[in-house]
Amino acid sequence: MKKDISNTTIGLIGGGQLGKMMIMEAKKMGFKVIVLDPAKDCPAHSICNEHIPLSLNDESAIRILSEKCDIITYEFEHINVDALLKLEEENVKIYPSPKSLKTIQNKYTQKAALLDADIPVPDFIYVENFESLEEAGRKFGYPFILKTCTGGYDGKGNFVVNSSDDLEEAYHYLGGSKAGLLAENFVNFNMEVSVIACRGIDGSLSVFPVAKNTHVNNILEETLAPAPVDKNISDRAMNIAGKALNLLEGVGIFCIEMFITESGEVLVNEIAPRPHNSGHYTIEACATSQFEQHIRAITGLPLGDSSLIRPAAMRNLLGEPGFSGPAVVKGMEDALKVKGAKVHIYGKAQTKPHRKMGHVTVCAETLSEAAELCKKAKNLIRIVSEKEDNYE
Template structure:
């Protein structure tokens, strides 16, 4: 493997956890991020201050490293395409990123490949949105094609009177929008899957995700679904990865309906919040696996060692300011409870500040310990 210099676009918690795993292999890391206050700053070897759409700074990162990866998808894919053509190594590949960055293109690609997805259409006017309501009924989900995350860029239309407001709230004529038929799902699940440069693929256990206000609150592994659903979901994740020919870690988020049908919701070309449980609960964490995949190393085993529950630590309601962690000593006194505090200086409501993973002999026991963690742990602002 020799001594490798890895460049990461993004210095958030995902980048930080990637660096922590890569340091075990003696790797050198340079991070590009707009803020020196980013979680990864304190542990990287070099830092480049720059915007994620700054072509010059991204080129500087490429010239300073042997390989570029990224911790989220909202970056300038065009400069990455240029750099790839010039011979720089970039994983996941910019062509894969281009497909996934635009939700309409992503869904179109999947539908053309016979991957089941919710019904969808592009809309470019209030009148087109009104027609989509006639076609698909209510509720109906309006989405920004680019840039949304954690529910940002989404508007669930429940009443016809909301159509003009929904359209203009998401940018109206100034942005690309799409609609998706609402799926009356009974569960949201996800599969983390890894693909190496040689095409080797490893699939992680199916995770069950619980969202509130479109933000992931809890992940439960193994997912509480029957074997038919678990097989369908993992097969879909495998097929999606093979179609995209992605390299690195990808997360495929899916809906499960009352008929046990599984539909692909969205794909993330990176390590993912719902895969954090892998750090303690699996033979190989998603972050270590991503490093292996992009470096062309053999992929690690993905076996679940114990049932797990991952709880996101979000900024508390009414708190905005310098972050203070409350309850750490109490939860760390509970066996098989693992705290990850990302080191973000400031908190605000629903900002992802950390996570806790609990392990147990069965899911019910893990959930019970998780409830205790939720009672004891919170993020507030210092007075």
């Protein structure tokens, strides 16, 4: 007899834009969603069935969520994994598993696990003290990358060490001996790409096309799908993504960020155990979006078709420099006149410089056309605040 999932309630840790887009897909399939997020006006608040406005890392709050739900998932990896491990021991269903989350949360253990599984990664060492940081300089030469092992996103928690003169500044800037640090060889890559991949409870795999990513100031600016790479590289990247998910025994969507070098090497940079900014193009461009696929996976439903329907470009909409305060969206009408433009506004009440406030996607017959139209639509929209007259 097939299991009845019609009354399933999903508990979601985090109510940001990723959570909101997960809920939109969960609602289509009839699921209820309860959100844990401290912000009473978070993007997911307006569409969830219930909102628990407590800390994402509060063990008692996570337990309250678990008592109300059948399954727990999350939209942000920097959460209280020890609380989740305790709940899992009590047979609470949590996907992706706390075990895989714990491995991924620490960049050193993540890289070590990938290396042990013969998954290619940049050369790295653990930095225990200042002497080992000096050793990293001798081992890798300059520049090299220094990272905090835990926390950090959009470039936060990273320091490019350009010469031995930067060692002391980098060490203290990232927390010194009080913080776990990872030194990594600087990869002179030809392209940054990501692969969104999903693994079901039954071990089934679904891998989305390889996408090219362009970052500005460590924030994703543009994603193009499919990535303009030859089939050999594309196949290798997709195979690596599948191998990584099987290694982690992951359930749900994972994003595997990679570097492609000029010599054609494919190296894993980092893994995120959740839907990802670079996978937003899948909403319009693929038969099944990353968000629908995640909900299917964690509820035990068959995974959907992840094939690309048409080439697509996605660009982030960031808060304009010089503005902080209640968000105002300008230029939407003009942007929607652009052929194929789909605008997503996340519903964040407050804007601030470079905050992710939305995104634009365009699908077209060719990748170059999609990229051109997407850039045009994106440039017509500005996210400002009510105090625009104070702009300098």
